[in-house]
Amino acid sequence: MDANASVVDLTRELVSIPSYDDETAAGDFLEEWLRREADADTTITRDGVGNVIARKGAAGGETLALVGHHDVVEPAASQVASDDEYTVEERDGRLYGRGTADMKGAVAAAALAFVEADPAGELVFASFVGEEVGGVGARHAIDEGFTPDYAVVGEGSTGYSSPGVTDVAVAHKGRRGSTITAVGTAAHASEADAGENAVYRATDAVSVVRDLEPPAVEVAGERLEGSVVVTEIEGGTAMNVVPDRCEVTVDERTVPDERAPLERVEGIEGVAWTVDQDLPPMRCDDETFAEAVREAADAAQSGTPERVVKPHATDAGWLSAAGTECVVCGPAEPGEAHTDTESVSIDVLERCRETYRRVAEGWTGE
Structure with missing residues (x-):
């Protein structure tokens, strides 16, 4: 399977699984995929609310997390194929369907990067439940001791500085x-x-x-x-x-x-x-980390990404409030999330996968 097909196929699988009012099936799929694809030394857990968390690399030093969520908002009728399947369509270089942009595409890119990366330190993949209803999963994980030193949250940051460019958001409201x-x-x-x-x-x-x-x-x-x-x-x-x-x-x-x-x-x-x-809002106070992510994003695309701010709250706010240095970097463009025509660029999904892998392999926290 070529690299582009991998991110497309994994995104398709995730998006097709309903996860509006019950994220269990999507979490089951992610957990099973990680157990099948990840190295033998990867630790995979499913906590009490359904968060999927995987860890690998050298424990005891700085920890970097690739963070997303697999719940979605209520789909439009056109985005539902049946009671147990959402519609996913590919056309003109984009995937269309509920959750493509917000944010199962980014979860797929992060999962692939996590599996592929030879991390510089401890690397964590986390896909939370309940982001759309107030950060239920993130808050639970934090209460249970989820405290990475750094995190890249895959919410949308594409098209902020200029059309088509995937930027790095260092703050949000x-x-x-x-x-x-x-x-x-x-x-x-x-x-x-x-x-x-x-x-x-x-x-x-x-x-x-x-x-x-x-x-x-x-x-x-x-x-x-x-x-x-x-x-x-x-x-x-x-x-x-x-x-x-x-x-x-x-x-x-x-x-x-x-x-x-x-x-x-x-x-x-x-x-x-x-x-x-x-x-809570979010602001990254570690300029070295923010610049490292921006440089990784720069190397993964032809455009020049910038450090930007984002108007929407994300799970990065909860992590930031708990002491994690966070940035937001993901494929969704302004205006795509929560719409009846929600979609994501396949090229940008692959770009984010490469960005996450580069950050995982290059960032040591030193």
Whole structure:
């Protein structure tokens, strides 16, 4: 089997296996493939939530991990062939199907690189579950002691500096989703002064949010700027009743080491603020590692990759928060993930496979 067919075939196999609300079958396939293809000295484990983790090379020194996830978002009807198979199509040098870009193509490239590489130190391959629902697998692995020194996370970084170039993301935003709850006292609308209008209190809180200055940091010569946006509001029970409760949803895109001071809304009487989800941002502080990955990506393609920043949260955020130096480098292009026409370039899959292998064989952490 030639090199190009290998990455195509493995991606096809992975993408065809449904893994939206149950990742078990995709994890089974990955585990069985690794046991068949990896060297005898490779240690392969499947943890309690279904993460697939393999290790080889010299233990005791610096550890490099190639990281991905094998869960996907809900497929469109056109991406489902049957109850137990997703559709995968190849045309015009691309593979189409749910998970091709996000991110089973990168998982296939990383798995192949892991098997092929003669690593400079300890090399780890990890494919997590539950990335699309808040990093369930990554968080579990970290809690169980998954602490690589360095990681290349295969989320999309292609087409950021220029079309077709696979760059290296050295930072990305996080996401904090929260709810502002305003409570008041109900009254008949004809006697509004007898009550306390929760919607008015909520709109006062919204005014506070609108006046907040989103935090920003400089990374890799680019300004990574957060945002704070009110996205939903719900309150009231009837046209003629002063509302006693109103809830406002806030979407905040966070940057490393900074958060917008949303707690200020609690200075308003009757208003409380709760955090519902907090996906951490990521920033690589080891420039030597970031440059080593960029050089590997440069050697694997004709274009010149750059160090860039990424707007979306990934499992790199959880790893970074736990102390791992991370970069993001993968085949997906902006706008491909989660779409009904999701696809990935076959040439870029092979490029990423080569990049991962080069990093694994060249990086020692010294």
